[in-house]
Amino acid sequence: MRYAVLAAFLVVALSGPALAFHCPNDMAKIDAALAKDPQLSPERMAEVKKRRAEGEVLHNGGKHQEAVDTLARAMEILGIK
Numbered sequence: 001m002r003y004a005v006l007a008a009f010l011v012v013a014l015s016g017p018a019l020a021f022h023c024p025n026d027m028a029k030i031d032a033a034l035a036k037d038p039q040l041s042p043e044r045m046a047e048v049k050k051r052r053a054e055g056e057v058l059h060n061g062g063k064h065q066e067a068v069d070t071l072a073r074a075m076e077i078l079g080i081k
């Protein structure tokens with residue numbers, strides 16, 4: 001029982017910060033790709049910028065998993081692996 005609680009605590013303690021670092025990483029990748037002036041249609045470019053902004057808001061609000069998911073879509077459009 002005690003180990004189960006400890007294990008659960010460790011999972012939360014380790015996955016939280018890992019995700020918290022994930023978002024800025026993804027945002028940096030998106031910014032780097034945008035700086036290279038990617039050839040996207042205006043619609044896709046608008047979606048990338050919208051997702052990028054939403055991801056930052058979610059990240060700042062502590063919703064890291066949602067931020068990662070949102071940023072992943074922007075990265076997909078930009079062709080970032």
Ligand SMILES: [Cu+2]
Pocket residue numbers: 019020021022023024058059060062063064065067
């Ligand atoms: Cu985050």
